Amino acid sequence: MHTHASTALGHASAQRPRTGTPHAATGRFRQVKTALTVFLLGLFYIAPWVRWTRGGESSQAVMFDASAQRFYLFGLEFWPHDLPLLLGLLIFSAAALFFVTSLFGRVWCGFACPQTVWTDLFFAIDRRVDRMLGRDHPLGQWAKTGVHVVVAVFTGFTFAGFFTNIVELGPQFISGEASIVAYVTIGVLTFTTYTLAAHARENVCLHMCPWPRFQAALLDPESLVVTYQNWRGEPRARARVPLRPEIATLDSSAYIMPRVANPSVTGSNAATTYRGDCIDCGKCVSSCPTRIDIREGLQLGCIGCGLCIDACNTVMERIGRPHGLINMAPELSAVGGCAGKSGRIRLFRAKPMFFASIMMVTGSAMAWALATRSDVSAAVEHQRQPPFVKLSDGSIRNDYTLRFSRLGVHDSNVEIRVEGLDGAAIRLSNSAQASFTQGARRSFSDRVMVTVPKASVPKVRVPIAFVITDRETRAPVARLETYFWGPGGVR
């Protein structure tokens, strides 16, 4: 629709550096954004304080226990060997992000990205301070900075609280008894929060973030993006210039140019006599968090938050015109074109459905993996120095190192059997039995000895398996395959 491609970078550099906060907009998008911001910030700030009873002890519901290499999420407990689940989650998240973007544009950027959420919070602080002290109060900037720093410190503190007991961390932090790691974590997060949300703000989206760079690859002609309806708005002029007659009777739900309308919307003669709906008030620009001019079309700097839509709708109401001069619509609707044959947007399109299928596959794979996830981690290692021991009665013994750990809160009482070896006797280093009790959330490691009497000693190396069963439920817990070495060696 535009002959020259407008980039946020070019746009931002052509403009004078901005100061202050964007104007507040009111409307549907602002309400959704506020609700999401409150929800997401609430989630972050409150989550570490939620308690959960785990193994009879009160503990934190969400906790990354780095030293013990455990991650707790309410009733779930994750060990390092569950890391593939994280991979699945990341693939799922990426596909979900692509899916949403291909349908609705950059709603992630506009509503849910931490940069957006915290920037929005800091904007709100700035506006509140301005309202309380007046715009030009000499202490205004000090007051803002003060609140910014407090919020930043609290953010860093909360972040650290996901990794340690936050209830104990508070007093420790204040009295100087917290660990160095805690102070460094809090310090780094305070610093990043303060610089990124109080100073860098939209510049992170414009200059630092890679995500806008490939949004074009994810959109298709029917994706809903924040669109200035060129056909309706142009030519721009003051409100007292009369309105173009063909748009005077417009339905507020229309985002597509009526078929009867004159296709040459910016006719050179029309500009002198009539105007479009845009009265060039500049509210869409002044309310924009990245301060772009959406009227130049879809561009890299647009984070899809829709605040310009709210601002514009407010103005439209005031001048008695229907909403939707700027709206969420397919990009081509702005110049009267639309990709859909019927002029309607199809939800089932190739690109979103491709991403949806990736979500389905990874999502169901993860759900299956989580549901059938083994709560046991067991490994057996043959002792090779020496590979076998000859005992005084001529029987042959092989030694193994067994490592066993089990998720959950109860002691495990298990028993080991050996399969595939006639007459084999099995015992642990410290007892004549082949059973042990492993304390909750502890790893068990011991030497396991398998002895075969002289008469049935295998000549060579033979495959065997250790079967670990629960002594109470008799249920098999793990099966570990290994070898038993006879005196003949491998062959």
Add this chain to the structure above:
Amino acid sequence: MASERRYDPVTGQYTTGHQWDGIEELSTPLPRWWVISLVVCFIIAIIYAFLYPAWPTTKTYYTGLLDWTSHKELAEYQTEARAGQAHWREQIAANTVGDIAASDDLRTFAVAGGKALFNENCAGCHGIGAGGQQGQFPSLIDDDWLWGGTLDDIYQTVTHGIRNTDESSRQSEMPSFKDMMSEEEIAATAKFVLAMSDASVPVETRNAMPGAELYSNNCAGCHGAEGEGMRMMGVPALADQIWLYGDTEEAIRNQIVRPKMGSMPAWGTRLGDDAVKMLAVYVHSLGGGEK
């Protein structure tokens, strides 16, 4: 060539004042922050060279104002590590080997520490896995012990050693029968000894062998009538399947003529009592330990 330094309005910079055929050079100094960083690096390097050992001299080296050495640092780490273990070490020192093995926590500590000590001090002869070495050093993981396999026996053996100058070391000696028996007699005895450990040879057949009487006259006093050995004296059992010095007739003949006997240093004075206790518990846990 030299001309006035002048302001160049196009670039907004000054020239160096150099000029060649009308071509001038702009003065583009290094950024100030860069120069300052460089100077600061120099200053730090000089300070560092005074604080730490940096200069060799003909015989020794300049030790630096801080008197830092990597040896001292290592010693500090070791002191710290020992302090961290002190609680356990004290308990190891205060308890007998039996009590250590009976307590789960103490045993875990002793086995871990004993393994490290073993690999450092014992593995040279007995091997990393304590499997011994045929013909030289006995295996410690089988169920055959020359001097006994209870915790106390092992503790005693490790502390004082075998056939060394320690007053309490294990002592015994097998005489050479080279001058006491003829070659035929020695061969016959060896044949009989080999038959003792072979379950497929019936007792009657074995007792009818010419070596039977020779054995009971010369060997049974120490090795026992049934070849069961005598742990008091470190006398190996001959009726079992474990032959440290070989299970061929020739190997046994050699042993009768020129007996090999192992010796082992006393570790009590070298490693200290608590280390020996940990070693004993570790060795006892390897599969051959006796009650």
